[in-house]
Amino acid sequence: MKNALRLSAAAMMALLIFFASLTHAWQITKPLQDEIKQKQALVKANPDDPFARFDLAITYAYTNRIEEGWSELKKVNDLDPNFKKEALDKYLVLAEAYPNDWRVHYRLAFAYYFNDKKPKAIEELKKVIELDPYNVFAYGYIGLIQGEMDQVDAAIYSVKKGLEIDPQVAALHLLLSQAYYKKGKTWEGFWEGAEAVRLKALGY
Numbered sequence: 001m002k003n004a005l006r007l008s009a010a011a012m013m014a015l016l017i018f019f020a021s022l023t024h025a026w027q028i029t030k031p032l033q034d035e036i037k038q039k040q041a042l043v044k045a046n047p048d049d050p051f052a053r054f055d056l057a058i059t060y061a062y063t064n065r066i067e068e069g070w071s072e073l074k075k076v077n078d079l080d081p082n083f084k085k086e087a088l089d090k091y092l093v094l095a096e097a098y099p100n101d102w103r104v105h106y107r108l109a110f111a112y113y114f115n116d117k118k119p120k121a122i123e124e125l126k127k128v129i130e131l132d133p134y135n136v137f138a139y140g141y142i143g144l145i146q147g148e149m150d151q152v153d154a155a156i157y158s159v160k161k162g163l164e165i166d167p168q169v170a171a172l173h174l175l176l177s178q179a180y181y182k183k184g185k186t187w188e189g190f191w192e193g194a195e196a197v198r199l200k201a202l203g204y
Helices: 002-021 030-045 050-061 066-079 083-097 102-114 118-131 136-148 152-165 170-182 186-201
Strands: none
Touching (some): 030 050, 050 083, 050 102, 066 083, 083 102, 102 118, 102 136, 152 170, 170 186
C-alpha cells in the first residue's frame, strides 16, 4: 500500500510538472472564436470579395485551421490573380497606422510572402512574436519560409522554438519532420511525422 501511495504521489508530481510546462500551450480563445465567426460572416455576405476571403484565410492561419486557410487563399487567387499587389499596398498602410496590432503584421507577412518577398515576410512574423510572444504559429510560418529558402537549420531552430511553447501542435511537428527529411535525417523525420499524425488524430 505504501509503495502504491508513493507511486501515486510520484505520478501526480509528474503530471503537475507536465501541465506546468504547458502553461503557455496554445488554445482557441473566445475572442479568437468570435473573430473567426465575424470573418466568416463577412465572407458569406461578400463571397466575391478577395479582401474578405484573405482576411478569413489569415485568421484561420493563426487559429490552427491551416488547411482551411490555404483553401481560402486559393479562392482569393481565383477571384483576383492580381490581388497580391493590392494586399501588400493595403497592409503596408495598415501596419504603419497600427504598429502594435499583431494581426495586421500577420496579414502583411503573408502579403509579402505572396509577393515573393520572403525575408520581409519573416521580419513581419518576428514582429508578430514581439507583440504576441506565445504565438506558436508565427514560429511555424517562419520555419516554413526558411525551409523554402533552403535555410534548413534555421527552420529547425524556429519550429523547435514554437514547440517549446506548445509541444502539442501537430502542424509544427509536421514542419519539423519535413525539415529533418530535407537534412537527410530520416529517422528523426519519421518520428516527428508520426507525432504529427498522432496529435492530428487527437484534434491538435
